[in-house]
Amino acid sequence: MNIDEIVKEANKAKIKLMGLSTEIKNRALEAVAKNIEKNKEKIYEANKKDLECAATLVESGKITKATYGRLKLDENKMRDMIQGIYDVIKLEDPVNKTLFARELDDKLILKKVTTPIGVLGIIFEARPDVISQISSLAIKSGNAVILKGGSEANNTNAAIFEIITEALNYVEGFPKNAVNLVFSHDDIKEMLSKDGYIDLIIPRGSNKLVKYIQENTKIPVLGHASGICHIFVDKSADFDMAKKICIDAKIQYPTACNAVETILIHKDFAHQNDLKAALKEANIEVIENPEEFGVEYSDTILNIKVVEGLNEAIEHINTFGSHHTDSIITNDNENAEIFMNNVDSAGVFKNASTRFSDGFRYGFGAEVGISTNKTHARGPVGLDGLCIYKYKLEGHGQTVKEYAAGEKTFKHKDL
Amino acid sequence: MNIDEIVKEANKAKIKLMGLSTEIKNRALEAVAKNIEKNKEKIYEANKKDLECAATLVESGKITKATYGRLKLDENKMRDMIQGIYDVIKLEDPVNKTLFARELDDKLILKKVTTPIGVLGIIFEARPDVISQISSLAIKSGNAVILKGGSEANNTNAAIFEIITEALNYVEGFPKNAVNLVFSHDDIKEMLSKDGYIDLIIPRGSNKLVKYIQENTKIPVLGHASGICHIFVDKSADFDMAKKICIDAKIQYPTACNAVETILIHKDFAHQNDLKAALKEANIEVIENPEEFGVEYSDTILNIKVVEGLNEAIEHINTFGSHHTDSIITNDNENAEIFMNNVDSAGVFKNASTRFSDGFRYGFGAEVGISTNKTHARGPVGLDGLCIYKYKLEGHGQTVKEYAAGEKTFKHKDL
Numbered sequence: 071m072n073i074d075e076i077v078k079e080a081n082k083a084k085i086k087l088m089g090l091s092t093e094i095k096n097r098a099l100e101a102v103a104k105n106i107e108k109n110k111e112k113i114y115e116a117n118k119k120d121l122e123c124a125a126t127l128v129e130s131g132k133i134t135k136a137t138y139g140r141l142k143l144d145e146n147k148m149r150d151m152i153q154g155i156y157d158v159i160k161l162e163d164p165v166n167k168t169l170f171a172r173e174l175d176d177k178l179i180l181k182k183v184t185t186p187i188g189v190l191g192i193i194f195e196a197r198p199d200v201i202s203q204i205s206s207l208a209i210k211s212g213n214a215v216i217l218k219g220g221s222e223a224n225n226t227n228a229a230i231f232e233i234i235t236e237a238l239n240y241v242e243g244f245p246k247n248a249v250n251l252v253f254s255h256d257d258i259k260e261m262l263s264k265d266g267y268i269d270l271i272i273p274r275g276s277n278k279l280v281k282y283i284q285e286n287t288k289i290p291v292l293g294h295a296s297g298i299c300h301i302f303v304d305k306s307a308d309f310d311m312a313k314k315i316c317i318d319a320k321i322q323y324p325t326a327c328n329a330v331e332t333i334l335i336h337k338d339f340a341h342q343n344d345l346k347a348a349l350k351e352a353n354i355e356v357i358e359n360p361e362e363f364g365v366e367y368s369d370t371i372l373n374i375k376v377v378e379g380l381n382e383a384i385e386h387i388n389t390f391g392s393h394h395t396d397s398i399i400t401n402d403n404e405n406a407e408i409f410m411n412n413v414d415s416a417g418v419f420k421n422a423s424t425r426f427s428d429g430f431r432y433g434f435g436a437e438v439g440i441s442t443n444k445t446h447a448r449g450p451v452g453l454d455g456l457c458i459y460k461y462k463l464e465g466h467g468q469t470v471k472e473y474a475a476g477e478k479t480f481k482h483k484d485l
Numbered sequence: 486m487n488i489d490e491i492v493k494e495a496n497k498a499k500i501k502l503m504g505l506s507t508e509i510k511n512r513a514l515e516a517v518a519k520n521i522e523k524n525k526e527k528i529y530e531a532n533k534k535d536l537e538c539a540a541t542l543v544e545s546g547k548i549t550k551a552t553y554g555r556l557k558l559d560e561n562k563m564r565d566m567i568q569g570i571y572d573v574i575k576l577e578d579p580v581n582k583t584l585f586a587r588e589l590d591d592k593l594i595l596k597k598v599t600t601p602i603g604v605l606g607i608i609f610e611a612r613p614d615v616i617s618q619i620s621s622l623a624i625k626s627g628n629a630v631i632l633k634g635g636s637e638a639n640n641t642n643a644a645i646f647e648i649i650t651e652a653l654n655y656v657e658g659f660p661k662n663a664v665n666l667v668f669s670h671d672d673i674k675e676m677l678s679k680d681g682y683i684d685l686i687i688p689r690g691s692n693k694l695v696k697y698i699q700e701n702t703k704i705p706v707l708g709h710a711s712g713i714c715h716i717f718v719d720k721s722a723d724f725d726m727a728k729k730i731c732i733d734a735k736i737q738y739p740t741a742c743n744a745v746e747t748i749l750i751h752k753d754f755a756h757q758n759d760l761k762a763a764l765k766e767a768n769i770e771v772i773e774n775p776e777e778f779g780v781e782y783s784d785t786i787l788n789i790k791v792v793e794g795l796n797e798a799i800e801h802i803n804t805f806g807s808h809h810t811d812s813i814i815t816n817d818n819e820n821a822e823i824f825m826n827n828v829d830s831a832g833v834f835k836n837a838s839t840r841f842s843d844g845f846r847y848g849f850g851a852e853v854g855i856s857t858n859k860t861h862a863r864g865p866v867g868l869d870g871l872c873i874y875k876y877k878l879e880g881h882g883q884t885v886k887e888y889a890a891g892e893k894t895f896k897h898k899d900l
Binding site for chain 1: 503603
């Protein structure tokens with residue numbers, strides 16, 4: 071099938087997926103997990119082909135060693151991949167939840183009920199385990215999905231996709247073409263042009279990829295291009311706490327999007343030099359470079375700025391941050407409240423590491439991604455973020471005429 | 486100020502608006518209502534100027550009589566405008582509501598709290614009363630707003646805007662430049678290019694305007710370009726009910742977006758001809774034209790299609806509808822359930838007129854617009870649709886390291 075046909079078929083599948091029972095969806099997920107388990111060797115073989123090709127690309131400098139590492143599927147990743155599907159089975163079905171029920175009038179009942187969004191477009195890079203992860207989240211949330219992986223992983227992606235499709239085709243009541251994979255680079259452009267047919271794009275990959283996608287589509291994009299997180303060490307901060315949190319927020323996983331990039335220190339914080347020394351001792355390269363405010367180092371480098379006070383810190387973060395996650399270290403509750411209200415970020419923390427900003431740590435059970443959007447979903451996004459709602463109204467022949475004429479009035483009684 | 490400066494100032498105002506108390510917001514709204522009341526005559530004078538100009542445009546055929554009518558402010562509209570503001574004061578503050586609170590671990594509390602979206606861009610046509618309506622909704626939801634009205638109403642818009650600004654400038658604690666108005670046609674293009682600085686665009690006007698905006702911006706657009714609503718009269722439908730609902734859905738307000746355009750009749754519905762006759766008797770022009778499926782008549786015209794059954798009806802609606810509001814008339818509960826699950830529209834009704842699809846009728850107290858989007862907000866949108874949320878995490882020095890190392894585990898206990 072070409073991309074137009076795939077989009078068309080996915081839109082047919084989406085209608086059938088919308089009304090699917092939790093039981094069928096879980097049965098589909100189990101079938102997928104079992105088929106991957108059964109066909110592990112096929113996947114390793116395909117992965118071996120990709121790795122051979124990638125090895126020459128590493129040699130010629132066309133891809134990085136890190137990319138090669140992400141591409142490689144080992145026993146651990148395979149186990150996590152399969153376990154991940156069983157974890158999704160255990161999650162609560164996000165669809166068909168009644169968000170509210172209201173008696174508009176006698177025998178005229180309005181319900182706001184969650185539904186799948188429709189068709190998701192997922193564009194990802196090297197990591198082939200994304201296919202099974204995103205497919206399971208899509209299945210559980212009743213969305214059709216069109217996946218486009220990185221070309222370095224084409225063999226692995228195709229193998230996993232075939233195994234998933236084979237499993238789904240045997241599940242009674244599960245629609246065909248719910249999960250789709252496209253291969254060519256041109257397909258990305260095509261996907262991005264399908265507004266009205268693809269309802270949400272989720273990019274998983276480099277800042278560059280995300281930025282490109284955000285700038286080249288009218289379809290809503292869920293995600294974040296960059297993670298420029300801050301910690302503001304207030305005048306009243308406890309030194310040990312500030313040290314511990316700043317080091318954790320940088321060192322625990324320096325390339326993570328929720329790692330800290332700039333530390334803002336109150337000019338009257340007594341341990342300014344001690345803090346800098348502690349950071350250096352933790353093998354962090356400490357710089358003080360105003361030219362690099364808003365730079366995401368993705369490395370053990372921290373930029374430091376001494377600020378006049380809370381207001382400058384807030385303004386700095388709102389100006390140079392990426393509205394991802396920012397934390398204040400303070401013993402002043404009032405300052406903490408002002409900070410948390412006025413910093414315009416998805417996560418605003420008090421006396422905690424920015425690294426907590428994560429769907430699993432928040433207890434969502436799954437994470438679709440972290441969003442810095444201002445509409446739909448913000449912060450770590452769980453299964454809920456793949457749903458919207460519809461209004462179901464059940465009447466007994468009511469018409470608007472009587473209400474418009476004032477002969478009848480609404481009750482608007484919440485049930 | 487030029488548009489760049491306005492956008493910049495609005496982004497400053499938005500930060501201050503985010504943390505504003507309900508009290509200050511309501512005080513601001515009251516000041517606005519009182520100042521409009523006090524300066525009614527100024528508004529009428531400005532409106533008179535616009536009307537004189539518009540009268541010549543009607544004569545030369547450049548604007549319609551309907552546009553002239555929407556432009557004209559009379560005593561009733563003025564009273565509604567002022568009352569509308571007092572109504573918004575009474576609405577619950579949508580900001581700073583805790584959507585959930587969770588103990589991630591001892592003394593590590595996560596809260597998901599509603600916040601304003603940020604800066605709204607409102608692009609509207611002839612009706613100058615939109616300014617006060619949207620400004621009040623923006624104020625109540627803590628959003629900054631940039632308004633662009635139709636040029637026919639420039640004098641009226643400017644007068645109302647000045648009166649609003651004058652009132653707001655005297656409210657202690659209320660930020661400057663929260664409400665902004667731009668005038669030139671070029672400003673629309675400029676507004677649409679400000680992604681990252683304007684967070685949500687809400688168009689209020691013709692299908693053409695909405696479509697233009699949707700196709701020319703990367704900013705999320707809340708609204709609907711067209712309202713192509715259907716009624717499916719099932720085999721088991723009660724004839725009197727079908728008649729009553731079909732007539733109401735068309736006649737009660739033929740130009741409304743939630744008026745019905747196409748009636749799908751089950752081939753075995755016994756009263757097919759009676760229904761057609763009844764529609765004609767109600768002065769509806771009944772046509773049966775497959776070429777016009779998906780046409781929004783905005784007039785007392787109904788297209789009719791006889792269908793094989795429920796599945797064809799659902800497929801027709803999902804293909805030709807605008808995902809706005811569709812209703813089934815039936816006595817078969819199972820069919821109703823299938824219809825309501827599988828029709829992919831913001832409103833899916835059973836035995837009720839499509840005209841109920843409306844924020845006031847749903848009991849929202851205010852309506853920003855009706856959305857056919859698949860993300861953020863769908864269906865009639867109330868004040869909630871102008872909000873998003875942020876995650877507030879309060880810790881006592883916790884770092885991620887211990888959890889990653891397995892020394893500590895999360896509790897994830899909902900509070």
